[in-house]
Amino acid sequence: MRVALHSCFRAISRRDALLVFIGAASLHLLYSVSPSVHQSSSIIVNTHLSSHGSLPPSSPPSSISNLDYEMPETELVSHAPGWTIFRNLYMADGTLFILTSKPESFPDIKLMTSTGLPALNTPESIAERMPTSRDMSIIDPEEAHSRWGGDRSTKELNRVFPIEGSTVLLNHYYHFCAELLFGAWAFWHGTFWGASPIPSFTRAIFPHATPEEWRDGPGMNIFFLRSAWPSLTVETRSDWLDRVTTTRLRAGEHKGRVWWFDTVLLSDRSAAFRGPECGERTQRTAAEAVKGVVERAGRTGFLERGWWEPVRRNVLRFVGANDRTLDIGTRAYMRAERGTPPNGGVEEVVVTYISRQGVRRHLIPEDHEGLVRALVELCHRRGWELNVVAMERLSKEEQLALAARTTFLVGVHGNGLTHLVMMPITPISTVIELFYPEGYAHDYEWTTRALNMKHFAVWNHTSTTYPELTWPNYPEGFQGEQIPVYGPYVAKLIEDRADGYLT
Numbered sequence: 001m002r003v004a005l006h007s008c009f010r011a012i013s014r015r016d017a018l019l020v021f022i023g024a025a026s027l028h029l030l031y032s033v034s035p036s037v038h039q040s041s042s043i044i045v046n047t048h049l050s051s052h053g054s055l056p057p058s059s060p061p062s063s064i065s066n067l068d069y070e071m072p073e074t075e076l077v078s079h080a081p082g083w084t085i086f087r088n089l090y091m092a093d094g095t096l097f098i099l100t101s102k103p104e105s106f107p108d109i110k111l112m113t114s115t116g117l118p119a120l121n122t123p124e125s126i127a128e129r130m131p132t133s134r135d136m137s138i139i140d141p142e143e144a145h146s147r148w149g150g151d152r153s154t155k156e157l158n159r160v161f162p163i164e165g166s167t168v169l170l171n172h173y174y175h176f177c178a179e180l181l182f183g184a185w186a187f188w189h190g191t192f193w194g195a196s197p198i199p200s201f202t203r204a205i206f207p208h209a210t211p212e213e214w215r216d217g218p219g220m221n222i223f224f225l226r227s228a229w230p231s232l233t234v235e236t237r238s239d240w241l242d243r244v245t246t247t248r249l250r251a252g253e254h255k256g257r258v259w260w261f262d263t264v265l266l267s268d269r270s271a272a273f274r275g276p277e278c279g280e281r282t283q284r285t286a287a288e289a290v291k292g293v294v295e296r297a298g299r300t301g302f303l304e305r306g307w308w309e310p311v312r313r314n315v316l317r318f319v320g321a322n323d324r325t326l327d328i329g330t331r332a333y334m335r336a337e338r339g340t341p342p343n344g345g346v347e348e349v350v351v352t353y354i355s356r357q358g359v360r361r362h363l364i365p366e367d368h369e370g371l372v373r374a375l376v377e378l379c380h381r382r383g384w385e386l387n388v389v390a391m392e393r394l395s396k397e398e399q400l401a402l403a404a405r406t407t408f409l410v411g412v413h414g415n416g417l418t419h420l421v422m423m424p425i426t427p428i429s430t431v432i433e434l435f436y437p438e439g440y441a442h443d444y445e446w447t448t449r450a451l452n453m454k455h456f457a458v459w460n461h462t463s464t465t466y467p468e469l470t471w472p473n474y475p476e477g478f479q480g481e482q483i484p485v486y487g488p489y490v491a492k493l494i495e496d497r498a499d500g501y502l503t
């Protein structure tokens, strides 16, 4: 089903749901080992650098230019494959125009945009997504003037019409929260890092999506977008077509009209897949965004500085989380910096196991039960809170509020793990993803690391973690209902991580 694919947090079927809630018994044991506080500052596997652009400035978007007689040249603020920030970008009749006297200072258009057609992994689909000059065109000032320019001597004004503020132009809408918004915010925040405050998004435009298409069935996409950026305006395909048709040259007209965008973040999934970090390594479009700001812009501390926190806090405030909850991570790091507190400084350790037993890809029933038993034993012994949840039994608010307190998130590979983007980042925060043995995908592994948390892929009674390199693999059984897991192994992994043995 198409809608389900676009959901941020896909709900699981209501059947076979189990909700076990074990309140934190006061069994805190004094443990005195040395948890290592900081994780590696870099998530980058390979240090290939793109050759385009220079260090992006940290200044916020400019105010409106004088467009009556001037057409400011397009500036490339920052770029990574699939993610580009421009100032003074133009659009007429559906074509994005880069106005420049230095065309060589811009990347190849195929690294910035595409035709926006749906992506299939076939040679035909790859070819039909290659952008042409109809999608994006680089023109010089003379040509721009001949198309839309006025004349000071005759007081004829430019035919340039401003769209002010910051526009996020999203050519796709797949994996809405953990890819699209995650990548957009990473790239934006990283580019304008140091600006205070970080400029906000004024509008989001989905040129290729109808209002129904970018929304998902459970409604998580709108919930997330509206709570994270309450004053954002959304335009979809019909609004974009209005802007296209009103700037189309009519028969007999010699001069057209053009829209001027102040600042634009252009995101394109097909273009991101043409970059090595996404296309060859992680299959995460957002990985190009993060790599772009961490490496090219030299923001090496970026990943440790809570880049996602403004978005997370907005969403969680919307669901009613209080300051105490929002600051779980901050308090844990403060304690951990002063010494070696138990549980990495986390006051209340919360283990959340997202059960998928009601939907297709899931654990062998006995192994699911064995896992629950092992987690119950662990949490009872340590005085931790355990939640075994089928997310669809909870409202969106309850799901997000639970994620906001979760230290250890355990679950079979699947969309439910997207909740990790709402977890508090603490010295021991961990995502444990259960795969069919030898199966692997980077979706949640990369996302977890981008938040400076730890990820383990578990294959029954073994596991792997970064920087061990694992390639995507979908063996027979990957999507099945007989995924094995040895519960005591998972419990041991959690306990060792809490005690600082796995950093």
Ligand SMILES: *[C@@H]1O[C@H](CO)[C@@H](O)[C@H](O)[C@H]1NC(C)=O
Residues within 6 Å of the ligand: 460, 461, 484, 485, 486
């Ligand atoms: C899973 O691990 C347990 C404990 O080591 C073992 O007994 C069981 O055979 C394993 N199952 C599979 C399918 O490897």
